[in-house]
Every structure is written in C-alpha cells, then in structure tokens.
Amino acid sequence: MFNIHDPYLFEDELAEDDRMIMEAAREYCQANLEPRALRGNQDEIFDPEIPKEMADMGLLGASIAEEYGGGGASQTAYGLIAREVERVDSGYRSFMSVQSSLVMVPIEKFGTEEQKKQYLPKLASAEMIGCFGLTEPDHGSDPSSMVTRAVPTDGGWVLNGAKTWITNSPIADVAIVWAKVKEEEEDVIRGFIVETSWKGVSTPHIKDKMSLRASETGELVFQDVFVPETHMFPDIRGLKGPFTCLNSARYGIAWGTVGAAEFCYERSRTYVGERKQFGHPLAANQLPQTKLANMLTDITTMQLLAWRLGQLRDAGKVDPAMISLAKRHNVGKALDIARVARDMHGGNGVTGDYRVIHHVINLESVNTYEGTYDIHGLILGREITGIQAFVPKG
Amino acid sequence: MQHARVLNSGKIQNEWTSIWHIQTEAFFLYSDMSQDRTILVCAKETPDTYSDLSFSGGSVQFSNPRPVLNAYDASALEEALVLSEAHGFRVHVVMIGPEKASETLRKALAMGADEATLLTDAPKDADSAVIAKILAAFVEQFGPDAVIMGRQSQDTDVGLAGGMLADHLQWPWTTNAIGIRFEQEAFWVKRQGDSAQEWIDSPMPCLITCSNNLNDPRIPTLKGIMASKKKPMHIVAIDSLPGGDALSTLAPSTTIESLTPMPERAAGELVEGDLETLVEALMKGLGSIPETGVGS
Numbered sequence: 001m002f003n004i005h006d007p008y009l010f011e012d013e014l015a016e017d018d019r020m021i022m023e024a025a026r027e028y029c030q031a032n033l034e035p036r037a038l039r040g041n042q043d044e045i046f047d048p049e050i051p052k053e054m055a056d057m058g059l060l061g062a063s064i065a066e067e068y069g070g071g072g073a074s075q076t077a078y079g080l081i082a083r084e085v086e087r088v089d090s091g092y093r094s095f096m097s098v099q100s101s102l103v104m105v106p107i108e109k110f111g112t113e114e115q116k117k118q119y120l121p122k123l124a125s126a127e128m129i130g131c132f133g134l135t136e137p138d139h140g141s142d143p144s145s146m147v148t149r150a151v152p153t154d155g156g157w158v159l160n161g162a163k164t165w166i167t168n169s170p171i172a173d174v175a176i177v178w179a180k181v182k183e184e185e186e187d188v189i190r191g192f193i194v195e196t197s198w199k200g201v202s203t204p205h206i207k208d209k210m211s212l213r214a215s216e217t218g219e220l221v222f223q224d225v226f227v228p229e230t231h232m233f234p235d236i237r238g239l240k241g242p243f244t245c246l247n248s249a250r251y252g253i254a255w256g257t258v259g260a261a262e263f264c265y266e267r268s269r270t271y272v273g274e275r276k277q278f279g280h281p282l283a284a285n286q287l288p289q290t291k292l293a294n295m296l297t298d299i300t301t302m303q304l305l306a307w308r309l310g311q312l313r314d315a316g317k318v319d320p321a322m323i324s325l326a327k328r329h330n331v332g333k334a335l336d337i338a339r340v341a342r343d344m345h346g347g348n349g350v351t352g353d354y355r356v357i358h359h360v361i362n363l364e365s366v367n368t369y370e371g372t373y374d375i376h377g378l379i380l381g382r383e384i385t386g387i388q389a390f391v392p393k394g
Numbered sequence: 395m396q397h398a399r400v401l402n403s404g405k406i407q408n409e410w411t412s413i414w415h416i417q418t419e420a421f422f423l424y425s426d427m428s429q430d431r432t433i434l435v436c437a438k439e440t441p442d443t444y445s446d447l448s449f450s451g452g453s454v455q456f457s458n459p460r461p462v463l464n465a466y467d468a469s470a471l472e473e474a475l476v477l478s479e480a481h482g483f484r485v486h487v488v489m490i491g492p493e494k495a496s497e498t499l500r501k502a503l504a505m506g507a508d509e510a511t512l513l514t515d516a517p518k519d520a521d522s523a524v525i526a527k528i529l530a531a532f533v534e535q536f537g538p539d540a541v542i543m544g545r546q547s548q549d550t551d552v553g554l555a556g557g558m559l560a561d562h563l564q565w566p567w568t569t570n571a572i573g574i575r576f577e578q579e580a581f582w583v584k585r586q587g588d589s590a591q592e593w594i595d596s597p598m599p600c601l602i603t604c605s606n607n608l609n610d611p612r613i614p615t616l617k618g619i620m621a622s623k624k625k626p627m628h629i630v631a632i633d634s635l636p637g638g639d640a641l642s643t644l645a646p647s648t649t650i651e652s653l654t655p656m657p658e659r660a661a662g663e664l665v666e667g668d669l670e671t672l673v674e675a676l677m678k679g680l681g682s683i684p685e686t687g688v689g690s
Contacts, residue, residue: 001455011460016497017619019460020504024614031613058616071616 086256103130466544526558
C-alpha cells in the first residue's frame with residue numbers, strides 16, 4: 001500500500017529507539033504545543049512552561065551524554081525530534097535547537113569538565129536557558145569580521161561588543177559568546193560562557209518581528225563585562241568553534257523543515273478534500289492534484305536526505321558541505337511547499353486558523369538564519385569548483 | 395458489601411450492592427503493605443485507529459502502518475504505574491502478538507512498567523474467547539495480585555476479553571473503572587455506571603477493566619525510552635504455557651463475515667421561511683422520530 005505520508009517508508013528503516021523517540025515527541029508536540037501555536041504566533045507568546053515541559057520529556061540535549069544530564073540518544077533521534085517540534089512551529093524548534101545544539105553542544109565538545117558539570121545538567125533540565133552569540137549588527141554571513149572583543153585582565157577577560165538576532169537572549173541565563181582576542185599579535189576567535197546576570201550584560205528584546213513570533217529574539221550587549229578565566233573554552237580557536245555548533249543546528253533545521261513541509265502538505269490535502277467549488281471538491285481538479293504530487297515528491301526527497309544525513313552523522317562520516325546541501329535544499333523546498341499550500345487554501349490561507357501562513361513566514365527566517373540559502377550555495381560551489389566566491393572579486 | 399463477581403461466561407451478573415462512597419481522609423491513608431506485589435496489565439496492540447482508514451478487498455487499511463498500544467490498556471497501565479508509585483507494586487505487562495509487537499510492548503516499559511512478557515504464536519484469528527483462555531493460563535502461572543486492563547480494544551470495541559478472563563480465574567471483576575485506590579489490602583474501584591458512579595471494594599486477587607476516562611496516560615520520556623532497553627522483556631511461545639498444546643490450537647468461536655464502511659449520514663435539510671413555516675417543519679420532523687426515541 002502506498003503511504004501518502006512516508007512514500008518510501010523511511011520510518012520503517014529507523015532504529016527502534018529512534019522511532020520510539022519520534023513517536024513520543026510527536027505525541028508531546030501534538031498534545032501540548034499544537035494547541036498553543038496559533039496564539040503563540042499571533043500574540044508573540046513563548047509560554048515559559050515550554051522549556052520545562054521539553055526538559056521533562058528529555059528533548060533538550062537529547063544527544064548529549066547521559067552523565068551530563070543529556071539523553072544519550074542518536075543524532076537521528078535529535079533530528080526526528082526537531083521534525084516533530086517544527087511540524088508545529090519553527091519558533092519552538094528554534095528554541096530547542098539553540099538550547100541543544102548551540103549551547104549544550106559547544107559546552108560538551110569544547111568545555112572543561114567543570115564547565116560541563118556546572119552548566120549541562122541545568123540546561124538539560126531547563127533550570128537554565130541558553131543562547132548563542134555570533135552574528136553582529138554589521139557582520140552576518142561574514143562572522144570573521146566580528147568586532148566583539150575580549151581583552152585580558154587580572155583573573156580573566158573584559159568583554160565589549162554587541163550581538164544581534166539572538167534566539168532566546170531575552171530569556172537566557174547563559175550565553176555562548178564568540179569574540180576576538182589577541183594571541184601573538186593575531187586576532188583569534190575564542191568562545192566564552194557568559195552569564196546574563198553579570199554586570200554589563202544586557203539582552204534587549206527585538207520588537208515587531210513578523211516571523212518566528214512564538215520564540216524570543218533579542219540582542220546581547222556587553223559593556224566592560226568581566227568574564228572569569230574559568231569561563232573561556234580552553235582549546236578551541238577560530239571559526240571552527242562556532243561552525244561546529246552551527247553544523248549541529250543546521251542539521252536539526254534540515255530535519256525540522258521536513259515537519260513544517262509535512263504540516264503544510266497535510267493541511268492542503270485535507271482542505272482540498274473538504275472544500276467544494278463548482279459542485280466538486282477542489283481535490284477533484286487536476287491542478288490541486290499535481291500540486292499535492294509535487295509537494296509529496298519534494299517531501300520524500302527531504303525525508304530521505306535528512307534520514308541519510310542522520311545516518312552519516314551517527315557514523316561520524318559527515319562533511320559540513322553535506323549539511324549545507326541538506327539545510328539549503330530542505331528549507332528551500334519547505335518554503336516552496338508552504339507558499340503553494342498558502343495558495344491552495346485561497347483566502348483561508350491567510351488566516352491563522354489554518355496556520356499555513358505561519359509556516360510560510362517562519363520559514364522565511366529559517367531560510368536566512370544559520371547560513372542563508374545563497375551562502376550554503378556558495379559553500380557547495382566552493383566544494384564543486386575548488387574556488388571560493390564569498391569574497392567579491394570586483 | 396459484596397464484590398463484583400462473574401458467575402459464568404454466558405451470563406454475567408454482578409452480586410455486589412453498590413454504595414455511594416463517602417470519602418474520608420482517614421479511610422484513604424496510603425499504606426506500604428504492597429511491597430513485592432505485582433499488578434499485571436494485559437495489553438493489546440491495535441491499528442492506529444486515529445489515522446485515516448480505507449476499505450479494500452474486504453479488509454481495512456490504516457494510513458499509519460504501525461500498530462499502537464490500545465488506548466484503554468494505556469489507561470490501565472497508567473493507573474497501575476500510579477498505584478506502583480504510591481504503594482510499591484511491581485508492574486508487569488503481558489501482550490499477545492507477533493514478535494514484532496515487542497516494539498509496542500516496549501512502549502509500556504518506556505512508560506515505566508518494570509517487566510514485560512510477549513506471548514507469541516497465538517492461534518490464527520484468535521477472538522476474545524481464545525485470548526481470554528491464553529491470558530488465564532498465563533495469569534495462573536504468573537500469579538499476580540491483580541489484573542488491570544482496558545475494558546475493550548480501540549479497534550474492535552468488543553470488550554469481552556476482560557470478563558471472560560475473570561470468569562476463567564473466578565476472580566472478582568469490576569468494570570469500567572474511572573478511578574482506582576489501594577487501601578486496607580483491597581482495591582477500591584470507582585466505576586462509571588449509566589447514570590451514577592459507584593465505589594466497589596475489590597479484595598486481591600481481582601480483575602479491573604478500565605475506561606479510557608480513567609486518566610491521561612503519560613507520554614514516554616526520552617530517558618524512559620532509553621531505560622526500557624535494560625528492562626526484562628520475555629518472549630514466550632504460547633505452547634510453552636501450562637496446557638499450551640491445547641491453547642495453541644484453539645479455534646475462534648466467532649468469525650468476521652465482512653467489513654464495510656459506516657454508511658455516510660444523509661445530508662440535513664435546510665428549512666427557510668417565516669416562523670410559522672419553521673415551526674411546521676420542526677413538528678413534521680419530530681413526528682418522524684420513533685416514539686421511543688423522544689425524551690429517552
């Protein structure tokens with residue numbers, strides 16, 4: 001029998017643990033997040049209970065080691081969770097991705113034993129909320145030009161600068177901050193764990209955001225912030241640090257957008273089956289049918305890409321360009337699907353009740369953040385041609 | 395007060411006399427007398443009846459191809475886990491099904507059950523009577539202090555297995571539970587009747603069949619799922635149970651002749667006009683309702 005949700009039956013190929021985690025995450029998201037999604041998006045509400053609920057379910061730091069409070073699950077399981085959360089709202093998935101991939105991953109990979117013990121269990125239990133500061137007001141796709149700087153002082157560092165478009169910053173207790181320091185006359189990017197309660201740290205909320213309204217976004221501003229030496233990552237240097245985190249988050253996005261696309265496809269399928277015009281369901285017409293066929297074809301490619309990428313990550317055989325390919329492809333296709341879904345819903349497509357327009361507008365952000373669609377194209381272009389084209393030649 | 399009891403499988407009677415329970419704090423003080431006692435939850439895996447279904451070639455196809463834990467049994471398990479947390483019962487779950495049903499059974503372990511048994515190689519097309527006999531053989535061998543299970547399964551909605559099992563065991567049986575407490579070496583079961591609720595005192599060993607209004611079953615957590623791998627799950631062929639040779643060849647006493655979709659509801663009639671016209675149409679409509687249907 002042809003499965004109209006999973007045509008190539010990739011869910012049958014999942015390991016039993018991963019499938020069980022997927023189903024539990026789906027049950028939680030549909031029972032607890034979906035009912036909040038309309039108001040969350042419309043009224044810009046991130047329910048403060050959500051982090052604790054996700055933590056109780058084990059969804060924060062799912063693939064972090066169990067000894068630090070994580071779930072010890074596979075990379076595939078982490079991706080499947082992202083798919084279920086983003087099926088509801090990319091904003092909720094953004095919260096979870098930042099906490100898990102951009103905050104817990106660097107502490108686990110680059111932190112000292114003391115840093116891991118101090119922060120990871122509290123981040124897994126949502127006792128602490130984390131955020132990640134790389135992008136600056138004038139430095140987005142080109143993070144190596146950042147101006148945030150740490151200078152040495154007695155017992156640590158003094159941090160100055162500003163970061164923007166920081167998911168979770170207004171509600172965060174801790175920030176992973178990437179800043180330049182001078183080492184042997186060279187500027188080197190280093191990572192710091194900064195608590196937002198420290199003197200000189202402010203986290204203003206970004207107002208009037210029209211996308212990802214169900215998640216908090218803000219800035220991180222540092223004015224002569226003293227950061228103890230114990231809060232610097234000891235060994236990681238350069239963009240490899242933040243890019244390791246971004247690779248993890250981008251991988252989660254490749255999965256998450258599968259969920260958003262599946263939601264839009266399902267809503268469209270239901271809508272054209274129920275909506276009658278000229279005496280027949282819209283689904284009885286050729287145009288809606290081929291639109292649904294295109295959606296399902298794209299969703300199938302997205303599912304298989306994400307699933308295989310998960311296998312490669314679990315096997316330790318992933319190259320960052322593989323993640324660029326999947327992030328770029330899956331977000332781009334999800335956005336196309338969401339836009340067509342909006343169109344298929346006619347006038348109803350712009351109302352909150354059907355929620356497809358929420359996904360359209362959310363995915364506009366997802367297409368841009370964590371490496372824009374075009375930047376990932378340039379990463380792939382460099383791999384294909386051997387020539388970098390990030391820096392203009394003109 | 396007497397207890398719910400099954401007299402025979404053909405004619406089920408309740409001997410108990412119900413009371414309107416007056417709850418007092420003193421009466422419901424928890425005790426820890428139940429250490430090392432076991433609640434057995436009988437569970438079934440069913441098709442995902444919440445997914446889209448279609449009829450083809452006389453059988454039903456569900457859009458979600460993976461079976462799920464019967465929702466009524468999930469409620470029974472949830473209640474067993476709550477009783478376990480309060481009183482220290484061990485919770486063991488038994489399921490009859492193919493070996494691949496172990497994934498559904500593992501969900502019960504992930505929710506918090508201590509141990510599970512999967513009874514495999516059931517006779518083909520086993521119906522409620524066959525299932526009840528197999529479960530009775532397992533219960534008699536296993537010797538739990540109570541059996542808690544769903545009152546029916548969400549696919550067929552037949553609801554016979556629990557009563558038949560109680561009959562085989564000659565245990566007190568309370569139906570349609572919407573609340574269970576353990577006090578003074580007995581289970582107190584709040585059951586939903588047609589027009590009222592009753593509290594039934596049911597001494598051990600006993601069998602309780604549960605409504606899905608009993609509780610909201612917990613969703614397995616990631617930690618629960620990972621921990622479930624380390625919990626014992628026994629795969630037992632039915633013919634290895636006491637009397638197993640006879641059990642594995644039991645023939646069903648019912649057969650399914652055909653499966654057809656529910657007939658679609660006829661479209662309603664839209665009546666327009668002034669008040670007199672509307673009242674006339676309403677009276678005409680009421681007149682077409684059979685007398686027994688009015689006010690019942």
